[in-house]
Structure formats: structure tokens, C-alpha cells
Amino acid sequence: MTELLTAAAIHKRYGGITALSRADFSARAGEVHALLGENGAGKSTFIQILAGAVRPDGGAVTLGGIPYRPRNPQEAQQSGISPVFQELSLVPDLTVEENIWFRREPLSAVRTVRARAMREATLALFARHHFPAIRPDQELRRLTLAERQVIEIAKALSRDPKVLILDEATSALGPQETEWLLGLARGLADAGSLVIYISHRLGEVRQIADRITVFRNGATVAAYETKSVDDETIIADMLGRRMDRLYPELKATSTGKVALGLRDFGVDHRLSDIDLDLREGEVLGVAGMQGHGQRELFQALFGIGSARGRVEVWGKPKTIRGPRQALTGRDGLALVPEDRRNHGLLLSKSVRENLTLSVIQRFTRFGITDPKREGALVDEMIATLKIKAGTPEQPAGTLSGGNQQKVIFGKMLLTEARILLLYDPTRGIDVGTKGEIFQLMRDLAAKGYAILFYSSDLAELVHVADRVAVLRNGRLAAMLEGEANTEHQILRAAMIETRAA
């Protein structure tokens, strides 16, 4: 097979930061080609160049054997390259179908004719690729993050691309949608397209990719056939070192004392009758299919949305009417939220400001901030989490996706809260840092923190949590512990109605 897309010696700098120093890449039609690398390795920059969103400083790209230099995203799309980016670009006020066909609406002077043509095209697209059920006339703002991700994929597919680029596209999806997307990518490749697949989940890459290219610090360090290489080698190429293990040793450190008690807890019709104890020193996992109440649980505990029932924090009733109240004092709760773009970070503010924004009073006396103390804590956090930023003053919006997620994690650690609500905290984070975050979670538990931990990756729940609460239809379907805490049992409890004998 001949190469469809090649790139040689691509480089790109942003001021003093080198995003790509020497990226080489070569991929064929009819394959799924994974692009792997640590957070900040340059993957997104590379695909933004392919997508016409960023101009390289040097190097050469060819598509179908001829030089390819898109000047803007429209030119890239006309050449058959369609990206699905990590951070979504859809318009919240428009409907699903208006988003998919944005600026490409069917031509007709008659509004009803246009609307009918658009509806038919949307339904045909959904049917052809077996899309999950989403109504074309829904306003986008009413959709969950996972559904919005699915619509972003629909938009890319609506152009019948020769090259489909999926950048962390499964990170916001639940297990069922992930399976669907993997199947879809395979189908497109089998039908002759090239699918470039970026993911921090090696399991998915193994399942789907024919070949793998690895970037490290902006340069290509390896390229191989998936079946000829083992995980350890891939990880060592990504990190530049061997990694002993991903998951920490699971030692129970619970003191039995209840840190967070929920009684008859619920949120409108989406979450009901939740009775749950999160203990000091434990990591309590939460699992569930998309839309079964886990988001509502985390948001309500952080004071977003209206909850009913009783909440007890360290033995005392607590009313949480808003994030400020949730966070306050040593009996506070801190959250790593799902949607980092909208709720986690101020993108134009620096890494330092984001880290310390909600805890600035800790370095402030009589209205004056002590920059030395602030700087020391910020430097320590950047080092602990290995946040890849040029300086602490770099705007958060210019960090790579995974590094933005680390800033959110650091921001939470700097609060004094000892109850941590972690909603998919490793989303978009590379395998090396993931291992460190899991270890950090266990260390925090050993120090007496209480951690509620949702992950869309079931293996993480099995390996990092002491117990796993499984939600189904907004209710607690099972509490799995010890031998019973397996991926199979979690899926079973999340999907299948268990009847009393």
C-alpha cells in the first residue's frame, strides 16, 4: 500500500515554546493510525497543522503524493481532511442539525424545503453510521458532553472525509459510545479512509490501530505496527523511560469514620434515594453508564443544581447552596469538574492565577498578597504534577489539553478541603502522569482525605478505588468491594436489572 499522508521535519514554535521540533509522520489509506505521546508532546499542534488551523514554521506535508499546505480549515476540508478536536467547537444556541450543516445548509429559497432537506440529510447520516439516538432538532446546549462529542463526530463525517482525525474523541464518551466509535473508525478504514487516532488509552489503541507513531517533546521517536510491539515499549518511547506500573498498590487506609454521609439524597428525577457513606481514608469509586446520575451526584455535592435529602460532612449536617459554600474551610468539598473548558479554568489567566484563584486568601494578610509564599506553592504544584508550562505566567489556554487538566487538579489540591470529588480526573492525561495521579490519590487517602472518584475508564475504578458504587437509572444499583470489584461486575450492575431472588 502507498502512503496517503506524509510529513517530514515539521517544526513549530510559539514564542519561546517549541511545540514541534521534528515531526515525521507517514500513513496509508485504509488504516487506523494512532498518534501517541505525553501531554504537551505536540500531537494537537501537529493535527492542527494538518487541519489548516495552524501554519508550520518549516517542514513538508504531502497528501496523495502532492505537496499539501492548507492556508485555512476550509482548504483542509476541501482536500478531504476532517478533524474532531479535543475541545468542542459547536454553537450552543443552534440545534443538532444546524450545527452539523453549519454554513453548508441545503440551498433553497423556501425555508420549509431547506429544513426538510437538512432533516433528511441528518437522518441519513445518522443511519449510515449507526449513530446513538439523538434528536436532530434538539438545541445543542441541552445535550450532555458525550452527546456533543458525538455531534462533533457527525459534523466531521458529514463531509465524507478521506482523512478523519480523532483527537481524544472517546475521552468524553461512555463505554457504549466508545465501542460504537471504535467500530465506526474501523469501518471507515476498511472502506478506504485513513483514520488518525489520538488517545491516552492504550487499550483502545491496541484494539483499533494498525500502526502507531510516537511523539516525544515535539519529535517523532518511533513508528511501528501495533501487533509487533508491546505496551511497555510504547510507554517507554512515550515517556523516555520505563514505567514500573500504572496502578499503585491498593492498601486499605479507611478509618471507618464517615467523612461524607448522604441520606435520601437526590436531584429532581435524575437521582433518587441515594444513601452512601464516604469514609475518611478511602477512595470510593462511582460508576455508571452515561446519563445515569453520576454527573448530577457530583454537581449537586458541589452546590450546582438543587438537591434534596440530607448531607452530613464530618458528622455535621451541611447545606450546600453553591460552590463557594461547598469549598469553605476544612470541612469543605473540592471538585475536579467534567467540563474543563467551561467550568474548570480561566483560559486567559496564567497558570499561577488559575492555581491560586480560589485560595488567594491563604497568602493574603490585611489585603496584601505575599508573592513569595504564593510563588513557592505554585512552583511546588507545577513540579508535583509535572505541569508543562514555559513559566507560571503562561496563559492556561495555551497549555496542551492534558496540562490544563493538571492545573485543575492542582487548583483543587491547594484548597484545604479534605473531601475530594474527582469527576474523571485523568481525562486526557498521559499514561505517565496518570500513574502519578493514582499514587497521589492513594497517598492523600492514607493522609485521611476522603475521595469520591468517577471514571469513564472502568479499569481505573477497579485498581484505584476501595469500593465502587454503581448507579443505574439514578439509583444506587450495587456497591462492589473486594473480589466483587471487577470490570465485568461493574458493567453488569450498570446495565442489567438485578432482581431480588
Ligand SMILES: Nc1ncnc2c1ncn2[C@@H]1O[C@H](COP(=O)(O)OP(=O)(O)OP(=O)(O)O)[C@@H](O)[C@H]1O
Ligand atoms: N497557542 C500556543 N501558545 C503557546 N504555546 C502553545 C500554544 N499551543 C500549544 N502550545 C504548546 O505547545 C506544546 C505542545 O502542545 P500540544 O497541544 O500540541 O500537545 P499534545 O501532545 O496535544 O498534548 P495533550 O496530550 O496534553 O493534548 C505545549 O507545550 C503547549 O503548551
